[in-house]
Amino acid sequence: MKPQARRAVCPGSFDPVTYGHLDIVGRSAELYDEVWIAVFHNASKSGLFSVEERLELLEATTADMPNVKVASFSGLVVDFCQQHDIGVIVKGVRAVSDFDYELQMAQMNYGLGGIETMFMPTNPLYSFLSSSLVKDAAKWGGKISSHVPELVARRLEERFSDS
Template structure:
């Protein structure tokens, strides 16, 4: 069985993330969406909230499951029996950032990294940009699932 890990913070999950997850689910028997849990980093949504939103967003794929992890993604891959990490690339700058990590991950554990280019309509979308635009009152509804949009607006209203 081929198993891959699709790691990220997903703060919040966007349609760009879901595009990569959907395409990875067509390539691998099982995809584990690994939500990074790092208590030292400030996120808009707590780990449990991100896990919940991703679980709901990924419910339509039978071969996708959502898990939280701390530490190195390669350790998580080893614990899960995953031989590949799937990363989405929006632009060449993403590749420049991700390539050294992919090479280190392979050198440490032999885990391969598979890069998938984002779909054209999602190439500019990032969680950070979605949060920033929404914080200034911009309409980001087309970039996130409806239930994520509602939670995003509610969280920003709390601040």
């Protein structure tokens, strides 16, 4: 009998994707047969980029990772996992404050669907990095090229030059 493929998911808003996100996805792709990036769609919130734009940016920036797939979802991440036969949620943690929140989510996800969560410490290069900080810096013309892929930096520049 062929062993079941080991699948993991990296869920988030990715508005926009940063090198911190890509580091966690890339390291996960080395550990699992298949890694899904699940872009959360929250109809009550409007992001800087639409879900479709975020999917496009993620597909472009992970094109060199053949075992990474990109999709969107709304609702519970455990439902996404069950629909795609995924047994593990991978979450990057930058600090203790991230861990406090993510531990509660992990326990809830396990209780709701028996889905395990693996916590991956963020590479120290990205320990301060967040999409919110990148958007703030880009809005005010800050140099963000060391924090996001070139395509994302261009899209942020375009987005803020339009406003």
